[in-house]
Structure formats: structure tokens, C-alpha cells
Amino acid sequence: MNTKSLASAAVLASAAAFPVVSAAEVTANVGWVSQYLFRGIFQEDSSASAGIDYASDGGFYIGTWGADVGDGLETDLYFGYGGESGDFSWSAGYTGYYYTDDFDDTYQEINLGVAYGIFALDYAIGEWDGFGNPADYTFTSLTLAPEVGPYYTFGSHGDDFDGDYVELGYGFDFMGADLSIALTFSDDLPVSDPDDGESGEYTLVFGFTKGLTFGEAE
Numbered sequence: 001m002n003t004k005s006l007a008s009a010a011v012l013a014s015a016a017a018f019p020v021v022s023a024a025e026v027t028a029n030v031g032w033v034s035q036y037l038f039r040g041i042f043q044e045d046s047s048a049s050a051g052i053d054y055a056s057d058g059g060f061y062i063g064t065w066g067a068d069v070g071d072g073l074e075t076d077l078y079f080g081y082g083g084e085s086g087d088f089s090w091s092a093g094y095t096g097y098y099y100t101d102d103f104d105d106t107y108q109e110i111n112l113g114v115a116y117g118i119f120a121l122d123y124a125i126g127e128w129d130g131f132g133n134p135a136d137y138t139f140t141s142l143t144l145a146p147e148v149g150p151y152y153t154f155g156s157h158g159d160d161f162d163g164d165y166v167e168l169g170y171g172f173d174f175m176g177a178d179l180s181i182a183l184t185f186s187d188d189l190p191v192s193d194p195d196d197g198e199s200g201e202y203t204l205v206f207g208f209t210k211g212l213t214f215g216e217a218e
Contacts, residue, residue: 028052029065031209036067037182039139039155040165040189042203044070051076059083061093072101080111089115095124105129109137118146128160135160163189180207 029051036047044067051065062079080093090113097107109126124139138158145151153167169182184191185202192203 024054024056026052026054026214027211028214029209029211031207033205033207035193035203035205036069037184037191037203037205039141039157040163040167040184040186040191042190042193043074044068045193069099069103072099072103074099074103078111082113087117095126105131109139118144120145137161157189165189165191176210178207178209178211180209181205182207 029049031049033047033049035045036043036049047068047070049065049067051063053061053063055061059082060079061082064078065076067074075098076095077098078093078095080091082089082091082093084090091111092113093111095107095109095111097104099105106129107126109124111122111124113120113122115121120141120143122139122141122143124137126137128135128137136159139155140158141153141155143151143153150168150170153169154164155167156164163186165184165186167182167184169180171178171180173179182205183202184205187201191201
């Protein structure tokens with residue numbers, strides 16, 4: 001697949017284990033990033049996003065999330081089920097990625113995730129429609145994320161796609177909003193804008209997210 005298609009590969013949202021909630025709730029979020037990277041792949045400069053999610057106390061979740069990708073919009077639809085026991089948690093679900101204005105073609109994938117303590121292992125297997133030339137892909141990531149302080153992620157694309165990256169990030173709360181900074185490294189993925197005339201092997205991203213809980217059912 002060519003660089004433009006690979007760079008669009010919103011193939012691949014991380015399948016982080018979905019938290020189990022004590023009561024059913026509906027939440028929403030709005031956000032902005034200085035550069036939209038997805039699994040180590042550049043998507044767009046200065047991208048705004050928004051989403052809404054429902055999570056039941058039984059472990060079922062469903063939601064949608066959208067982002068500005070410059071040449072149109074990305075819309076993700078996902079659902080699944082998760083559970084936990086002590087420090088161990090798991091999730092299994094489905095995600096579909098859809099685009100307007102021919103930015104990219106549809107991706108559909110199965111997401112699996114397990115986590116224990118500060119470690120999380122996520123795996124996705126999916127298919128890209130490829131504008132009439134379908135391609136299969138996998139994505140695997142291992143994340144180390146203490147409750148306080150920085151997080152570290154290693155991600156690897158596989159099957160018909162290829163490439164690895166490392167992300168070092170730090171997030172913190174500021175007046176009820178989540179602020180983040182992340183540095184992403186890769187020798188073989190376009191972590192920076194391929195149209196800026198540079199072939200950078202790393203990029204620094206600043207982000208802002210604000211969440212809101214609409215309601216709970218005891």
C-alpha cells in the first residue's frame with residue numbers, strides 16, 4: 001500500500017481494555033491535538049474531535065467518535081464487552097472506521113485487550129476495503145501506564161501493513177480537562193506530515209480532552 005494510504009490507516013484504533021463501571025452511564029468528550037497520529041501514523045495537523053459513549057454496569061459498551069482529517073471527516077463506530085477481576089481486566093469488541101470526501105476507505109476490525117496492573121496488551125485484526133483492493137492487517141501494542149506519571153507504548157503493524165513505533169507520553173488534569181504531551185518515534189512509519197518536505201523520525205504532539213458525564217442509572 002502506498003504512503004498516503006498507510007498514513008490514512010486509521011486502521012487501527014487501540015483496543016485498550018474497556019473499564020467496567022459500577023452504574024450504567026453516558027459520557028461525551030471533545031478534544032484537540034496539535035497533530036493527529038494514529039498508531040504511529042500521521043493523519044492531519046491541528047485536528048479537533050468529539051465522541052459519545054454508553055457503558056453498562058454489566059460490561060457492555062457502545063460509542064462513536066469523530067475527527068477532522070483535513071480532506072473530510074473520520075467517524076468511528078464501536079461496541080464490545082469487558083470485565084475485570086482484581087488487577088486483571090479484559091475486553092473484546094468491534095470497530096469500524098468510515099471517511100468522507102475519499103480521504104480513505106473503510107476499515108473494520110476485531111479488538112481484543114487484556115491488562116494486568118500497569119501493563120496492557122492490545123491486539124486488532126481487520127480488513128481495509130482498499131478502494132476495491134482489500135488488504136488484511138493486524139496491530140499489536142504493549143503499554144506500560146502507571147496511575148500517575150508517564151506512559152510508554154510499543155506498537156507494531158502486521159500482515160499486509162508493516163511498521164513499528166514507540167510512544168512516550170505524559171497526561172495530567174488541569175481544571176477538569178486532560179492535557180497531554182507525547183513523543184512518537186519510528187524508522188518506518190510516517191510520524192510527521194509527509195507533505196512538509198521532511199522525513200522526520202519523531203514528532204511531538206500536544207493534546208486537550210474534556211469529558212462530560214450526561215447521566216447515571218443506579
